[in-house]
Amino acid sequence: IGYVPQTDIVYDNLTLERMLYYSAKLRMAQDSSKAEVAKRIAEVIEMVELTGHEKTMIRRLSGGQKKRASIAVELLSDPGIFFLDEPTSGLDPGTECNLMTTLKKMSRKDKTVILVTHTPLNLHLCDKIIFMGYGGKMCFCGSPEEALKFFEVDNLVDIYNVIQKDSQTWRKRYEEQNPLQQSAIEDYQKFEGTYGNMYAV
Secondary structure, three states, rough: OOEEEEOOOOOOOHHHHHHHHHHHHHHHHHHHHOOHHHHHHHHHHHHHHOOOOOEEEEEHHOHHHHHHHHHHHOOOOOOOOOEOOOOOOOHHHHHHHHHHHHHHHHHOOOOOEOOOOOOOHHHHHHHOEEEEOOOEEEEEEEEEHHHHHOOOOOOOHHHHHHHHOHHHHHHHHHHOOOHHHHHHHHHHHHHOOOOOOOOOO
């Protein structure tokens, strides 16, 4: 499992290649040869589309490039599942689109990518979206196209306002239309509050 927090997990005073080298020494098997480490570093740099920046100091990378460098650190151990917390926060629209496209490509290479975001501009690139209402209540889970139909809107941005006005109604409506989901939610609610709040996304 790979996890990329909002704060970049890279060191500004190292080059991209050197930073990944130190990370590889921590994450890869101890008996990995120098050639294996070098090969893996080259692979992850290519995966996050930072080829040509190997000798660039991290502090000289753009915001989007730093985020991709943070993702590269997690890719070193070849995780099957990726969790990203606000990966596009603070990025301009063009850089955000590029990063989301990179994540989309990763999801097509036997990796599951799960991200939390408040930016709806590129949600159409996702295979499934979960909309959470007030109190962590799940109001919808499905494809972008299904979301537009379910909330009866023309734009994914409008869903935020619709849910904010009455998240409880939308939660009930979704549960009524998805009985299998309802069963899973009921199982979850049996445990809710036993050890504090627990939310699954």
